[in-house]
Amino acid sequence: xxxxxxxxxxxxxxxxxxxxxxxxxxxxxxxxxxxxxxxxxxxxxxxxxxxxxxxxxxxxxxxxxxxxxxxxxxxxxxxxxxxxxxxxxxxxxxxxxxxxxxxxxxxxxxxxxxxxxxxxxxxxxxxxxxxxxxxxxxxxxxxxxxxxxxxxxxxxxxxxxxxxxxxxxxxxxxxxxxxxxxxxxxxxxxxxxxxxxxxxxxxxxxxxxxxxxxxxxxxxxxxxxxxxxxxxxxxxxxxxxxxxxxxxxxxxxxxxxxxxxxxxxxxxxxxxxxxxxxxxxxxxxxxxxxxxxxxxxxxxxxxxxxxxxxxxxxxxxxxxxxxxxxxxxxxxxxxxxxxxxxxxxxxxxxxxxxxxxxxxxxxxxxxxxxxxxxxxxxxxxxxxxxxxxxxxxxxxxxxxxxxxxxxxxxxxxxxxxxxxxxxxxxxxxxxxxxxxxxxxxxxxxxxxxxxxxxxxxxxxxxxxxxxxxxxxxxxxxxxxxx
Amino acid sequence: xxxxxxxxxxxxxxxxxxxxxxxxxxxxxxxxxxxxxxxxxxxxxxxxxxxxxxxxxxxxxxxxxxxxxxxxxxxxxxxxxxxxxxxxxxxxxxxxxxxxxxxxxxxxxxxxxxxxxxxxxxxxxxxxxxxxxxxxxxxxxxxxxxxxxxxxxxxxxxxxxxxxxxxxxxxxxxxxxxxxxxxxxxxxxxxxxxxxxxxxxxxxxxxxxxxxxxxxxxxxxxxxxxxxxxxxxxxxxxxxxxxxxxxxxxxxxxxxxxxxxxxxxxxxxxxxxxxxxxxxxxxxxxxxxxxxxxxxxxxxxxxxxxxxxxxxxxxxxxxxxxxxxxxxxxxxxxxxxxxxxxxxxxxxxxxxxxxxxxxxxxxxxxxxxxxxxxxxxxxxxxxxxxxxxxxxxxxxxxxxxxxxxxxxxxxxxxxxxxxxxxxxxxxxxxxxxxxxxxxxxxxxxxxxxxxxxxxxxxxxxxxxxxxxxxxxxxxxxxxxxxxxxxxxxxxxxx
Numbered sequence: 001x002x003x004x005x006x007x008x009x010x011x012x013x014x015x016x017x018x019x020x021x022x023x024x025x026x027x028x029x030x031x032x033x034x035x036x037x038x039x040x041x042x043x044x045x046x047x048x049x050x051x052x053x054x055x056x057x058x059x060x061x062x063x064x065x066x067x068x069x070x071x072x073x074x075x076x077x078x079x080x081x082x083x084x085x086x087x088x089x090x091x092x093x094x095x096x097x098x099x100x101x102x103x104x105x106x107x108x109x110x111x112x113x114x115x116x117x118x119x120x121x122x123x124x125x126x127x128x129x130x131x132x133x134x135x136x137x138x139x140x141x142x143x144x145x146x147x148x149x150x151x152x153x154x155x156x157x158x159x160x161x162x163x164x165x166x167x168x169x170x171x172x173x174x175x176x177x178x179x180x181x182x183x184x185x186x187x188x189x190x191x192x193x194x195x196x197x198x199x200x201x202x203x204x205x206x207x208x209x210x211x212x213x214x215x216x217x218x219x220x221x222x223x224x225x226x227x228x229x230x231x232x233x234x235x236x237x238x239x240x241x242x243x244x245x246x247x248x249x250x251x252x253x254x255x256x257x258x259x260x261x262x263x264x265x266x267x268x269x270x271x272x273x274x275x276x277x278x279x280x281x282x283x284x285x286x287x288x289x290x291x292x293x294x295x296x297x298x299x300x301x302x303x304x305x306x307x308x309x310x311x312x313x314x315x316x317x318x319x320x321x322x323x324x325x326x327x328x329x330x331x332x333x334x335x336x337x338x339x340x341x342x343x344x345x346x347x348x349x350x351x352x353x354x355x356x357x358x359x360x361x362x363x364x365x366x367x368x369x370x371x372x373x374x375x376x377x378x379x380x381x382x383x384x385x386x387x388x389x390x391x392x393x394x395x396x397x398x399x400x401x402x403x404x405x406x407x408x409x410x411x412x413x414x415x416x417x418x419x420x421x422x423x424x425x426x427x428x429x430x431x432x433x434x435x436x437x438x439x440x441x442x443x444x445x446x447x448x449x450x451x452x453x454x455x456x457x458x459x460x461x462x463x464x465x466x467x468x469x470x471x472x473x474x475x476x477x478x479x480x481x482x
Numbered sequence: 483x484x485x486x487x488x489x490x491x492x493x494x495x496x497x498x499x500x501x502x503x504x505x506x507x508x509x510x511x512x513x514x515x516x517x518x519x520x521x522x523x524x525x526x527x528x529x530x531x532x533x534x535x536x537x538x539x540x541x542x543x544x545x546x547x548x549x550x551x552x553x554x555x556x557x558x559x560x561x562x563x564x565x566x567x568x569x570x571x572x573x574x575x576x577x578x579x580x581x582x583x584x585x586x587x588x589x590x591x592x593x594x595x596x597x598x599x600x601x602x603x604x605x606x607x608x609x610x611x612x613x614x615x616x617x618x619x620x621x622x623x624x625x626x627x628x629x630x631x632x633x634x635x636x637x638x639x640x641x642x643x644x645x646x647x648x649x650x651x652x653x654x655x656x657x658x659x660x661x662x663x664x665x666x667x668x669x670x671x672x673x674x675x676x677x678x679x680x681x682x683x684x685x686x687x688x689x690x691x692x693x694x695x696x697x698x699x700x701x702x703x704x705x706x707x708x709x710x711x712x713x714x715x716x717x718x719x720x721x722x723x724x725x726x727x728x729x730x731x732x733x734x735x736x737x738x739x740x741x742x743x744x745x746x747x748x749x750x751x752x753x754x755x756x757x758x759x760x761x762x763x764x765x766x767x768x769x770x771x772x773x774x775x776x777x778x779x780x781x782x783x784x785x786x787x788x789x790x791x792x793x794x795x796x797x798x799x800x801x802x803x804x805x806x807x808x809x810x811x812x813x814x815x816x817x818x819x820x821x822x823x824x825x826x827x828x829x830x831x832x833x834x835x836x837x838x839x840x841x842x843x844x845x846x847x848x849x850x851x852x853x854x855x856x857x858x859x860x861x862x863x864x865x866x867x868x869x870x871x872x873x874x875x876x877x878x879x880x881x882x883x884x885x886x887x888x889x890x891x892x893x894x895x896x897x898x899x900x901x902x903x904x905x906x907x908x909x910x911x912x913x914x915x916x917x918x919x920x921x922x923x924x925x926x927x928x929x930x931x932x933x934x935x936x937x938x939x940x941x942x943x944x945x946x947x948x949x950x951x952x953x954x955x956x957x958x959x960x961x962x963x964x965x966x967x968x969x970x971x972x973x974x975x976x
Contacts, residue, residue: 366638370508370597381630386656387623393554396619396667400557403667411667415660422656426633426649434637434645471556 010062010071013053013079014119020046021112028105036103040094043108044087047115051083054119059480067187068126073480074257074329075123077473078250082118085247085336086111091452092344093239095444099352100237102147110147114140114243118251127176127186127263130255131169134219137251138165141244145236157235164228168218171211178208179263188263195266205264206272212259213276220252220310223283230291233303234357238350241299242343245306246336249313253332256317261325262482270320277318278410284311285417292424297357298346301424302339305383308421309335315414316398322482324401326475327394333474334382334394334463341379341456348372348445348453362428364437372443372450373432375457382460384425385418390463390470397471489534490547490563493573493610497527497580501603504596513595517588520599524584527606528577538570540959543966545616545680553620558675562617566963568744568814569613571956572737575821576613578945579733580606582938583726586829589934590725590836591639598639601631602726609734613741618666618677621745625702625738626659632727632735640722647715647722654715658702665698669750683749686975692754699747700762706739709762709799710769713792720788721841725832728784732791732828733821740798740817744810748802749970756971759803766803767896769796774903778910783831783841786911787824790867793900794820794875800897801882804889805971810964811957812881818956819866819874819949826863826942830856833935834915837928843914847921852928857916859931859939864912866946868905874949 008015020042028039054076061072090111097103117137124130142165146158180186182204183194194200214225221229233241260273288308295301313335316328349356349365356362366373382391395418399411445453463470500523507516538546545564553561565573583602591598608631611624629652637648666677668691673681687695705712716736720728748755770793777789794816801813833856834849835841850857866873869880879901887894920926931939949956 366594386630387626392623392626396663397557399664400667400670403664404671408664408668411664412661415664419653419657419660423649423653426652429633430637430645430649433634434648466553468554468556471554475556 007062007064010057010064011069011123013050014116014123016053017046017050017112017116017119021109021116024112025105025109028108031105036105039105039108040090040103043112044090046112047083047087047090050115050119051080051087054079054083061481063125065129067189068129069120069123070125071123074254074477075481077477078122078254079119081333081336082122082247082250083115085250085340086115086243088340088344088452088456089239089242089246091448092242092340092347095446095449096239096347096350097237100148102237102239107144107147110140110144111243114144115247118247121251122254124258125188127179127188127259130258131173131176133251134172134255135169137248138169141240141248144240144243145232147240148237151237153235154237157232160228161232164218168215168225171218172215175208175211175215178204178211182208188258191263192265195264195269202268205269209264209269209273210276212264213273213280216252216256216259217280219255220249220314221307222280222310222314223287223307226284226287226307229307230300230303233306234297234299238299238343238347238355242340242347245302245343246340249306249310249332249336253313253329257325257482260317261320265320274318274320277314278407281311281314281318282410282413284308284314285414289417289421289424292421295424296359298359298362299357301359302342302346305421305424306339308417309339309383312395312398312414312418315402315410319401319405319407321401321405322478323404323475324398325482326471326478327397327401329474329478330471331394331398333470334390337456338379338382338391338460341375341453341460342383344449344453344456345372345376345379348443348449351441351444359428359431360438362431363435365432368437368440369443369445372445372453375453376432377429378457378460380425380428382464384422386422388461388464390460390467392464393467393471488549489530489537490549490565490610490614492530493527493534493577494563494607494614496530496607497523497577497603497610498607500524500527501600501607504603505600507596510593510595513592516596516599517584520584520603521581523603524577524581524606527603528581531573531577531610534565534570535574535959538567538959540567540962543962548616553617557619557670557677559619559677560617561620562678563614564616565614566966567959567961568741568963570959571814571818572613572734572741573610575737575818576606576609576734579730579821579825582825582829582941583729585934585938586729586832587724587726590832594638598635598726601635602730605631605730609738612738616679618670618679618682620677621679622659622663622666625742626656628735628738629655632731635727636719636723639724640727642722643718644722647718650715651719654712655702655705658705658712661698662702665695668695679745679750683970685750687751689753689757689976692751692975693757696747696751696754696758699742699751703739703742703747704765706742707736707795707799708739708792709765709795710773710792711765713769713773716792717785717788720791720828721782721784725828725835728828728832729825732787732824736791736795737817737821740795740802740813743799743802744814744967748967751975752971753974753976755803756805759805762803763800763893766796766800767893769793770800770897770900771903774900774907777907778903780907781843783834783843783911783915784828786843786907787827787831790904790907791820791824793904794824797879797882797897797900800893801878801885804882804885804893805968806885806888807964807968808881808888809885810967811960812878812883812885814960814964815874815949815953815956816878816882819878819946822942822945822949823863823866823873823875826939826946827867829938829942830860830863833931838924843911845921846915846925847918848925849916849928851920852925853930855936856931856939859943860912860916862943862946864908866950867908869901872947872950874946874953876950877953
């Protein structure tokens, strides 16, 4: 092994996050309760700096760690989004976690480690690096779900998450081992090259592919591997739900793309995983949307909504073209932006000693706080895919890719489920605007939360009016990386 | 023509910006500011559409006032606007109606005034957008965008069953438009990545694809029109909506369906349109006759007018699929006339409802004794709804019937029954509400209309009579547009 090949520069942002996480862990020991906000501010600064650092770089992919790690345009864009999302989560969550005595060093450090895991996943060009990033992310999330030690539902959720997550990781590893057996390599580019070169046992490869897809579906929360999603979303403290429901989807997207499109994208294999993804996508959109209707808990409803959106995102990937991957990336970025705002609103509705978990807690929000109600209206219409919000363009892009790939029937199925989905988003609007409030307590949203939420929701509207820039960004990132 | 001056953009964005300004006035403490700003915005919105008529060249063919700006380069989507005579009339109608709606809601709406007024201004701008979009994606954005404010209007200010009606309205219309979206994307791919409607007019498309696209379009537009049997959302939405909502719904939003047929179905898939014309005409005749009979037995005035709307829109869809100049011209004029007449009737019911808080015919009787001025206006609009010569209602119905006659005698005979049913249900309702002895103490205590109510009724009366007596200014701008349309519809694309 040649030490010069280590070339740490491309991983500088990751190394920075790691160093800061360790530093904050130590600094926090010397802070008393009144000065805890120092860790908070440091964490946010770290994330913002890492985001800017990650964005910095030329158009050419740069490799590090003997080719196990790659810093390409897609990785840069996704890393920046991941860091910004986690930073936004921390801002949204400040009052919430403070009221629940979770405003501690662990919370910040675990957030940073989760971020680090996502950054590694996004930049991985080797199956083991992917796995390493995934486990770092997952282990951080498991403990964050359980960080409220005295909450029964949180512990139960953490347990479920851990057991099922470990199962999924096992499947992934098993699938990777099969692929290694067939191709003799774990390097993504190498695997792709050996498959393209022929002389690879296709039975073994497809066998491995099945396990890999199952593992990925678990991590994405696609039906029929979705059982953990509603329970974990509901049981976890809302701040952690926000984290689980947002940034990791970006990392999971990169994971799916690196494994399926980059490593196993050979035409013969593509048709194989295309079939699997069609099934996963249709089931996710169907069961996700239909089950969401029956929910009375906001968090569970959003969980099923996530499942259906992951199904929609898979449509873009299964189109199997650069156009489709770009659309899927746009979709997932838009989804994360919108979902983060929606979960933040759930936290705003909660206060000390009161968890807003029931849909009825949204009743009459327009009378309690018209501005916040308007922002949530924008977010809901974006999730439903109604113009002029950006959710419409996300759906348009993905549907265009699917129809371009010749699956018109799949597009019809997708819009049918989108129609069903529109019902429960409308119900939220109905509760906010048409019903009278049950609870007249003023909402405890502080200035920073209010401002960030406004930026978040108005961004959904502004990108809906001018979606071109973000679309181009995603498309260029995909073209520069695959 | 003022070269390069974006008149169409003004027609779209003036109401929208005004809506945003109005909503910024916030709570009901500044309600009167919201009202005056909304009035100013709607009047300004109407004024900016007038130069469109003045500068429209009736001799020219094709789209006028075109504006093209790149919008989403990745999908080749352009902010592409342009209008022909059909769009022009509908834009004028829309801007005019918005002014009326603002005046009509002046006193009646007392809660969340700024949101109410803003919703109508936003809707007005978005609908102007639909009428002037020449890019499929832009058309879709405007088309869907109108759903959000209407949903809120019905749900917040509507009657007791408003939530059901609002959700039904939204999902019903979304159902159709989502399939249209799939059809749009399909056309985009076939057209090698172009969303331009004018490019789609030239596409060669096979028959199977044409039929499927036609069905997708039909689902969206038939729901909007609404045609039998997908009309069931309309009576609910109308009954539960506040007066302003009913007016905009009947006068403008239903026209989006007819306009969609004109702008998309006929020119983009002409062969399928011809092949399925019989089917559409059959549905239209069912709407005209069966729904006319349904209207006859209604006990609720708003419901009666809602069913009457469906029946009258049957004329429109029938006229469109006759493929002759008379039928098409009649259909467009009927759309405009129906905008005036149904709007006026809903406003009349609103006037009564504001006083009595009842829409049931049986609660009234002898209104003429206490509200003579109102009764004479109501009479005029009831007559126009029955298609009396000299009112706007006559022009369109006559032309469509003549057009039908030249295609098939039985079409004409059947569609003309509407003149009988229309007169029956409208005048019978009028008789029971207005004439006779004073029915009860509430009617005896009624006050006749004030200046504000007189204002919008007079404006509408002028429009109804003017169009009935002298439709020439309207039909003049239509002639060439209709020729163009028939040209596209006659050209096989197989």
